[in-house]
Amino acid sequence: MRRVPARNPRTPTGPGASATLADVARGAGVSKTTASDALRGHGRVSDATRRAVLDTARRLGYTPNRSARSLRTSVTDTIALHIPEFLTSAEYYMSFVFGVAEQAARAGLNVTLVSSGRLPQADGLILCDPMPDNPVVDQLMTAGLPVVTAERYGGDSRPTGVIWSDHETSLTELLDHLRARGARRPALIASDSAADWALTLQHTYDRWCAQHGVQRLLRKAPFGSSPEVLRGVVGELLAEAPETDAIVCAADGAAAAVLPEIRSAGRVVGEDLLLASCVDSLAMRTAEPPITSIDLRPRHMGAECVRLLCEILAGETPRGTTRTLAIDMIVRASTDS
Amino acid sequence: MRRVPARNPRTPTGPGASATLADVARGAGVSKTTASDALRGHGRVSDATRRAVLDTARRLGYTPNRSARSLRTSVTDTIALHIPEFLTSAEYYMSFVFGVAEQAARAGLNVTLVSSGRLPQADGLILCDPMPDNPVVDQLMTAGLPVVTAERYGGDSRPTGVIWSDHETSLTELLDHLRARGARRPALIASDSAADWALTLQHTYDRWCAQHGVQRLLRKAPFGSSPEVLRGVVGELLAEAPETDAIVCAADGAAAAVLPEIRSAGRVVGEDLLLASCVDSLAMRTAEPPITSIDLRPRHMGAECVRLLCEILAGETPRGTTRTLAIDMIVRASTDS
DNA sequence: ACGATGTGCCGGAACGTTCCGGCAAAGGAG
DNA sequence: CTCCTTTGCCGGAACGTTCCGGCACATCGT
Incomplete structure (x- = not known):
């Protein structure tokens, strides 16, 4: 149990040392x-x-010296950020992160990443797309810190603030668009996840089908499914239900991944099969043909989360505040040739 | 100049307060x-x-209390992380970030994101793909902190540590592979960036062409080019140099983005035109056909950067250490039908 | 003239840690 | 027994900041 070799804790007195x-x-x-x-x-x-x-x-x-300051005031000027680890949504999450980072920088806050449940010392917490069955998320939710979630949280505890997008409205708009373009039997390739977003999409699809008196063509793929799996699902769908004349993919990137399968089923996208995605990305823009999708504006989402968290921390906005982030449908050739 | 309403800085004495x-x-x-x-x-x-x-x-x-500890010891148990903001490489950078986060968590370190030049208080800094013409990067390099870069830095100052991959060897291997598959006139769509990685690829291509006595077919696209731009470049290439029988794309995602253009030029990938990418991604795996590419193993890269930084901070490894991260070519149908 | 009010500044305690330099007691060598 | 070493523990200063509660002086109304 020897004492460690005494590292001199005193600030070096040279001119390199930062002034106090x-x-x-x-x-x-x-x-x-x-x-x-x-x-x-x-x-x-x-x-x-x-x-x-x-x-x-x-x-x-x-x-x-931030440490001294935060020791004295017990505010850390730091927010913690948790993002789910799905490479299929890399672009969405990366944009989100940059949105958070930029807005935080603007507000003079540091952003620290939390990967495990071990919560760093922070004034608040931002949870991106929290899934209630994720133990890390549950742990963070109940850590006692102010929490703002991007998208609603389906678990028991209530976040301190929520920014969410009205996927119900935008999916309805999308389905209406498909119908206006002649589609009578639109299918939904849903993301089988407990995230509120995924649930809302399914629910919205169900309702839309009921309202328009059309039979559902619902297929589920686990969240974060590999493109191979997705292709399999779509292949099956087209084989079993050849009357399908439009496909809406919930999961990020799925629509693009699924294109070859559609082609090899002898269908041509934009002509006898409309294709759309519930989340926009580079892959949608550059697919051949480009794919109609919903722009979730992840960067704004990130920024808005920070803004709300700051307001709550400053006491300007009451706890429990929920805000919506507007999202837009972007029509491209895959539904509009 | 009124005094702010006195927020009591004392820790609340209730049982909710964390023990000291x-x-x-x-x-x-x-x-x-x-x-x-x-x-x-x-x-x-x-x-x-x-x-x-x-x-x-x-x-x-x-x-x-981390603040108190770091005030006393002047170690923050925090590393700062900077990543370039290119959504075209979202998957690479996201993986990298997770690699960093995971390894840092394992070492008991916090990771804080740095977006602007304003450097948070940290023990060290990780710079992902630093470009010498980026003012933020230059600023961070000279901030006096130990810096580990992922990929070499082309600027003036020397990083404290470097993890880099041997792109020269892997691209050579790739070109040899194309040659073995019958390609005689391979083209390189280079990434026109000052990053060491991009430079190395061009240089390697030049040398390989010289060694094999074939004329170069080099095209440059600005780093972070939109897929539209990339397609234009490839379209031009195929029109001007129809003898091209293989295309290697440097930029992340470029090979997949360029597929439709190749098709519309009447060439068929894997048959009369081989296609490969210098950076692997989901898009390469799921393209039709899947595209041969080099797996840069970004997650390992991130983890290795943290490991090296830790060793340097602990004094176990001398400053100026440079290490290589092994990368692998993954052969897929686009060059092997 | 005198108190009241306001302005400009400061001494010093406190935040929660780490760790130097002690000190007392126990054990061992002679 | 004495002297020395080792073991186990502790008092208290220091890190750099914030901010309470002062104090001295100026200004002003009466």
């Missing part, structure tokens, strides 16, 4: 209190003094 | 020093005492 508040105070000829007040904009400080402090701070390259 | 070291010490009937030593495994503590401390700590749900 005391340095700034000394440099400006004021007390720590005044220096702090001047920098933070608190207290009563004359304009001349404030300027002097700000000036020396800049001159010395002063950066406040 | 002093609480643990009191609970175990020892001093803070002994409690700390017992928990950290430092100093000289009898087994009985250690057990008692560990026990009360668990009982009280003690979590060390």
